[in-house]
Amino acid sequence: MEDIPQEEILELLKAMVNIDSINPPGKEMPMVDLVYKYMVDAGLEVEKVYVAPERYDVIAKLKGKNPEGIIFTGHMDVVPVSDDEIRRWRTDPFSATVIDDYLYGRGSSDMKSGLCAAMVAMKYLKEKNIVPSRDIYLVATIDEEDFMQGSKALAGSHLIEGARSVVVCEPTNLEVCTGSRGRTYGNIFIKGHTGHGSQYGIANNAIFLAHQIVEEMLKRDFEKFRNKDYGKSFWQPLAINAGVEPCVVPDKCTMKIDARLVPGHMPTDIWKEMDEIIENIKKTFQGFNASIEVIDRREPWMTNKDANIIKNVKSSLKKCNLDCKETIFSGTTDGTILRRENRDVIIIGPGDLTCVHKENEKVLIPQVYEAFNLYRHMMVEN
Known part of the structure; x- marks a missing residue:
């Protein structure tokens, strides 16, 4: 299971970064359409969930052996680029640009790369007829950068009621965050x-x-x-x-x-x-x-060290020959909302939090490939 569809991952990520989905005001609809179409074309069960006019979450599901599922979640919105900030960019923030091993653009780290890696991982399992260990959900949300209306609309939804664990694909340089401020x-x-x-x-x-x-x-x-x-x-x-x-x-x-x-x-x-x-x-x-x-x-939170999702990610990191570094997340994420329904949460994804919400946001492309590999291992891990 070591073949990585690098070209597909990179082309999808470019397409996502090219979309101006700034929030406020909440221009996520082109991202909604892209995520929905990609997951439908992959043969997954997919739904758009109404949150507000022209604002929808997207949920995709891949059935596994155990109905106690895992959510992989990422938000589709990005923060705006001010007039002052845009003058400091070396590239067009809404035109994905590859320089050396990095992809530049607004949302490249926060957090279209993590969402992209999870989407391709689910598609990979479906195409290869690999049945995951438990039901896998992709939850793509709106409004994370503002009031988190997307995750609030879904937290108690029957559409994800079987999910007991959450992987938030925010940028952590693939370090495991087992808690959050x-x-x-x-x-x-x-x-x-x-x-x-x-x-x-x-x-x-x-x-x-x-x-x-x-x-x-x-x-x-x-x-x-x-x-x-x-x-x-x-x-x-x-x-x-x-x-x-x-x-x-x-x-x-x-x-x-x-x-x-x-x-x-x-x-x-x-x-x-x-x-x-x-x-x-x-x-x-x-x-x-x-x-x-x-x-x-x-509210701040910490996940119990004995939680299955922590055992899962540690085992998967080892299988992917990645270091297992544990830390905490300094910001807040949709995980804060989704855990309110008694779910265990971790945060792990490609990208560097120190370069987001500012000029020249970028993500290390090989790290996005590593995230894909990690997520697909987590999806089949018991």
Whole structure:
């Protein structure tokens, strides 16, 4: 089982990277059509699952010996390319370009290469009439880069209810991530009072009040949640918006707050801390008022070391003559959502997380071939 269809893998990956599937706004439909057609042509059971207008997940299934299946999942959307960023690209980000052993393009690492490798692996088993050890599902999702609507629509679906394990094909340089940080984010709305910009101190400047929140955030280092494998949790403001016009003291300020969490530190803990900060500032600054809008809560997780999927990937890596390096994933993925239905999750895929969401995103082509080989071994491993 060592023959690798390199040309097919590379041509499919090029076709995927050539598709501009940026999100927001959510332009995944050409990717949906490509994934759907490829899997149908491979002779697999395939369904499009409606999530929102012009936005569908794709599920493909290959029946195996055991109905307790494994999901291989990847998202079809990519982050946008800003006007400033595009000037720093050495290639057109939506025209897959091979330079030396690398394929350049938006989504090459995050994460069309992993999705591509899993798709070709399923097709390979079908063509060779190899019956996998258990039912295999390919789950291609929309909206992972924003609100994860795709995985949220599928997590409890009857279409994948038999699946007990999940392989998230995100870029890890083929290292095994057996856990992931959590994330929660939201808006803080700070209210002050307007006044003339020439009159200092007669109004409550909402930006000054927002500064009080930032000062208090810096004092809370979450040391008590430190984890030997994950480090410690942290939070930070990622955006601020305020101002009426240059001569008016702003009476409103919005801050976007983002927190990254280690296992044992839950999203609810973060917003309790923020509530405390707001209440404490109210005692000091008369007229201070602020409210919280939580946009999303993604809990951190760790998979039990004895889980079958971890045994599977370790055995498969050995058979593929690949090193078995265990680590944790610093971001959040669809795996966070899919595991809520009592599934064991790992993250392993081609590509390097350090080169994504930025100019000159690339993936090492031989590593994509290795991912294909690994995934097909995992699909037949008990």
